[in-house]
Amino acid sequence: MEHPIKILIVEDNVIIADDMQSMLEEIGYEIVDNVIVYEQAVEVLKNNHVDLVLIDIILASDKTGIDLGKHIRDAYNIPFIFVTSNSDRATVENAKTVKPDGYLVKPFEQQDLYTSIEIALSNFNYSKKENTTEIDEAGESFTSNSVLKDSIFVKKQHLYYRIQFKDIQFIKADNVYLEVNTVDKKFLVRSPLKDYLEKLPQNKFYRAHKSYIVNVDHIDAINSKDIMINNNLIPISKDFKEFILSSMNS
Numbered sequence: 001m002e003h004p005i006k007i008l009i010v011e012d013n014v015i016i017a018d019d020m021q022s023m024l025e026e027i028g029y030e031i032v033d034n035v036i037v038y039e040q041a042v043e044v045l046k047n048n049h050v051d052l053v054l055i056d057i058i059l060a061s062d063k064t065g066i067d068l069g070k071h072i073r074d075a076y077n078i079p080f081i082f083v084t085s086n087s088d089r090a091t092v093e094n095a096k097t098v099k100p101d102g103y104l105v106k107p108f109e110q111q112d113l114y115t116s117i118e119i120a121l122s123n124f125n126y127s128k129k130e131n132t133t134e135i136d137e138a139g140e141s142f143t144s145n146s147v148l149k150d151s152i153f154v155k156k157q158h159l160y161y162r163i164q165f166k167d168i169q170f171i172k173a174d175n176v177y178l179e180v181n182t183v184d185k186k187f188l189v190r191s192p193l194k195d196y197l198e199k200l201p202q203n204k205f206y207r208a209h210k211s212y213i214v215n216v217d218h219i220d221a222i223n224s225k226d227i228m229i230n231n232n233l234i235p236i237s238k239d240f241k242e243f244i245l246s247s248m249n250s
Contacts, residue, residue, distance in 0.1 A: 008048075008053045024113070037063075045072070057082055080100055080102075081102035082104070083106065169182060172212055178193060208227065211235075
């Protein structure tokens with residue numbers, strides 16, 4: 001079952017906070033709460049499941065966003081991003097002491113916000129949470145905060161679409177763009193093929209050719225030079241052909 005990514009916003013400028021919430025909800029994130037001071041944020045974290053926190057460094061309280069970052073590092077195993085107007089050396093050096101997972105300077109666009117969140121979640125998930133399991137109230141185990149583990153966001157026009165990995169059939173390189181093909185849609189992504197492959201599950205997606213990544217679950221047929229996916233003939237390398245044939249015969 002797919003669960004939306006849950007984000008806490010800690011920002012003392014109500015207008016900016018509301019704008020951020022609108023941007024995030026349009027993309028598909030869930031806002032757990034939108035608070036203005038350290039104490040409120042601590043209470044929300046205590047009583048709710050949160051996947052990521054966006055924190056303004058200067059808050060409407062004696063304690064700053066950096067204090068909140070330290071609290072999160074000490075008490076929780078979740079990523080946070082500083083969202084601030086301050087980019088001077090002293091502020092940056094102070095912020096670095098609590099090791100934020102991102103640092104976004106205002107003003108910013110929706111795409112900047114989305115990119116910072118996706119990179120922070122992805123890096124945090126791979127580096128710290130990949131093999132961590134917890135027990136829920138029903139006694140069942142689950143991977144804590146394993147956000148984006150089953151999907152990826154792709155931009156089309158002004159919206160970001162969340163695509164399940166299982167729905168991606170193949171990806172074709174076309175100059176500086178990639179064409180991500182699902183059962184019924186195509187999306188253009190600006191990325192090197194090699195970098196995009198690293199974002200995908202390694203047990204399903206393979207470099208079949210210098211210009212193609214394929215999801216092996218969608219291969220319908222194979223011959224000496226090609227594979228067929230949804231009536232699309234895709235060229236394959238000799239190494240990939242041997243890999244597929246050996247997998248079929250094992």
